[in-house]
Amino acid sequence: MNTETFQSINESISVHCYITALSWQPLLGNSYYHEESTLATGYSDGSLILFKPTNLRSGYSIQGTKKFRAHQGAVTSVHWSRDGSSILSSGEDGEVKVWSKTGHLRSTLGCFGVSVNCTSWHVDNYTVVVAYGSFLSVHHIQTIEETIEWKVTGDKETQTIVLSVDWSHQSNLIVCGGEDGNCRMFDSRGVAQGVYSLSSFPITKVVWIPNGDIFVIGSFDSISLCNKHGDIVNQINLGIKSSVMDITCKDDSSQLYASCSSGVILVGHIAGKVIEYNGIVAEQIDSNQIRLDFTKNASSEIVQLQK
Numbered sequence: 626m627n628t629e630t631f632q633s634i635n636e637s638i639s640v641h642c643y644i645t646a647l648s649w650q651p652l653l654g655n656s657y658y659h660e661e662s663t664l665a666t667g668y669s670d671g672s673l674i675l676f677k678p679t680n681l682r683s684g685y686s687i688q689g690t691k692k693f694r695a696h697q698g699a700v701t702s703v704h705w706s707r708d709g710s711s712i713l714s715s716g717e718d719g720e721v722k723v724w725s726k727t728g729h730l731r732s733t734l735g736c737f738g739v740s741v742n743c744t745s746w747h748v749d750n751y752t753v754v755v756a757y758g759s760f761l762s763v764h765h766i767q768t769i770e771e772t773i774e775w776k777v778t779g780d781k782e783t784q785t786i787v788l789s790v791d792w793s794h795q796s797n798l799i800v801c802g803g804e805d806g807n808c809r810m811f812d813s814r815g816v817a818q819g820v821y822s823l824s825s826f827p828i829t830k831v832v833w834i835p836n837g838d839i840f841v842i843g844s845f846d847s848i849s850l851c852n853k854h855g856d857i858v859n860q861i862n863l864g865i866k867s868s869v870m871d872i873t874c875k876d877d878s879s880q881l882y883a884s885c886s887s888g889v890i891l892v893g894h895i896a897g898k899v900i901e902y903n904g905i906v907a908e909q910i911d912s913n914q915i916r917l918d919f920t921k922n923a924s925s926e927i928v929q930l931q932k
Contacts, residue, residue: 667700715741748794756787775815795837802828821855843869
């Protein structure tokens with residue numbers, strides 16, 4: 626696809642700015658097919674463009690279906706709700722908006738006066754957490770429940786800017802990362818669960834692994850995996866001299882993908898997961914090897930998986 630000009634359903638649309646955010650509409654069982662899923666993209670000029678893939682049997686092709694102005698200044702985040710019915714966007718103008726899946730404005734959650742760097746949906750699909758400056762706030766879209774707002778730093782802590790936030794749909798815990806290199810965890814009411822000093826560099830990305838047991842932290846030249854108590858499970862020095870800008874995980878928590886400011890794409894596989902059943906202990910050693918320990922006869926076997 627030509628990144629400057631693409632063919633929309635109705636007319637040609639020219640794009641002369643940078644993509645700053647994108648999000649695929651979730652696939653939920655058989656409710657959506659790849660041909661029906663929509664890619665929402667945000668741009669440095671404040672616009673959103675919705676794309677549809679076509680001709681999947683002969684290879685991917687993509688068409689723009691709608692372009693509209695969403696924010697004044699760059700779009701900072703775009704997220705589909707977990708049920709694929711709504712799009713959440715935030716911008717440098719300090720506004721957070723909710724759109725229908727066809728691009729019609731449903732509501733403006735507020736204007737926060739400073740750039741909103743990141744947002745995240747709750748599993749209920751009508752509650753979101755918003756990060757702006759040193760604050761987090763929880764907003765309810767379809768109910769009249771009161772908005773909850775809190776400052777992430779305590780009275781004796783140096784003020785920090787929140788750069789990334791994620792809300793676990795399993796544990797219901799909110800984790801955020803800041804410019805000061807600390808991760809902070811809160812419950813859905815804003816009650817602090819812990820502060821973890823994990824990097825001497827800004828935390829550029831935090832994301833929960835879907836099973837809710839571990840969250841992943843991206844910083845300069847490193848990726849760390851931590852459990853719900855803030856203990857580091859694994860820390861990887863990347864050796865690429867660039868910052869991790871985005872992280873996403875497969876729905877089954879088996880793999881994670883990270884993009885870096887140098888243009889490097891990283892792929893990580895789960896290792897060390899242990900399952901016990903009927904006298905057999907299975908441990909995944911790496912991406913394509915499983916060790917089986919048979920407790921009855923104290924024997925072991927390495928199973929090679931197909932790549």
